[in-house]
Amino acid sequence: MTAIWWLRRDLRLTDNAALQASLETGSVIPVFILDPAFESASARRKEFLYEGLHALDKDLRERNSYLVIRKGKPLEVLRQLLQETSTTQIFAEEDFTPYARKRDSEIERQLPLDLVNGQTVHHPAAVLKADGKPYTVYTPYSKVWKAKLPAKLNLYPAPEKINTPSNIKSEPLPRYKVSPLFVAGEKEALVRLEEFLFKRIYSYGEDRNRMDLDGTSSLSPYLRFGMLGLRQAVSAARQAIAEARGAGAEVWLNELIWREFYIQILYHFPYVSKTAFNPSLANIPWRNDEAEFEAWKNGRTGVPVVDAAMRQLKEIGWMHNRARMIVASYLVKDLLIDWRWGEAWFMENLLDGDPAANNGGWQWTAGTGTDAAPYFRIFNPVLQSTKFDPQGDYIRKWIPELRSVDAKDIHAPWEKGIKVKGYPENPLVERNKDRTLQAYKFSKEVVRS
């Protein structure tokens, strides 16, 4: 018997539940479908994806198999492929975004598609309160999530050999130049995981906030495409905790649980991709100044830490987590620009751009999300910069104009009247907390009445 293994966001051979199910059938036809619905997706993320597909094909060829690429609407492509190869079974890892769920349920009705859970440790519908409703607060969610963990997650090892019928037609795949910072593919993901687990995890608890250090795991693009599975990461984190490999491991595990938390939020509350999770904050009177938005996107707001971060995003398609909060807070609370504008810009530019995590992060910063009482929490970019980039190294790295400015002046050059050729002399706007709080209050009052 032969099964089609339809890959989507699980571009790996290790601990791949859909591959495992296919292998149990016999021969496996690994297929990735270039869905026209994603043609308009971020060019940068597509490059990373295509490189990841090349890498996967290579890994498959080492195991006597290969990757079949097809272009078209998944339903039609799969129907055609079933006929062409006389196959009667399709396996795929369940994906929980609204688009994926709609697509898959339609296909399930017409074709022999079996969805298996592998993207998360717990299925989004499996962690619920006693009353059967989903959690909307992280801490109680994470407690139950942890309590539900089996003693050990049994990970499927990568198979040594995969039998695939020969000569199945495949579309050519464009080749891009490889980004030196994020090399796509499972092998790279595993190398990074090891490196993180035996080096940076020790100081992860503190260093993850430091924008001037490589303190984060930098695994997000790999998790996004399943080049590394969340289950693998969780399993590694637990092992590190068990071996007492630093307090950072527990912090990292919690970060991984945040991913599942937001996957689960998007699953149960799909409206969050369109509007505020908290209905009382769905009517904030945004200023939405286009020129200010352009300045923000291009790293020309005049606030060095904001500009450094936005330029980092533009240049490498990734931004430090602490920096994401700072630029998001600046856009939403200081410029009063709709968080959805920022969300969309991040999706356009982030290699790790993921609907659930990105939306969750933006709604959290905007204060419209699942967080309980944060709307008076407005980041002060200068304080954040001083705290998490003390020497200004992060700023200097991404803003060459400011390279000769001292650590004590670089966070707020305008305060000292420091003028640098080519860099804005003053910030785009003066900080005005009242303006922000008024806008939020307005929304609350509109909804109440």
Add this chain to the structure above:
DNA sequence: CCTGGAGTTGTCCTA
């Protein structure tokens, strides 16, 4: 149904 404790990641003023 009622009750009380708690809520990722802050800021800023005061003592």
Add this chain to the structure above:
DNA sequence: TTAGGACAACTCCAG
């Protein structure tokens, strides 16, 4: 210099 509490008031969640 540093530690502590106010910020404003709500909803979630478990008992």
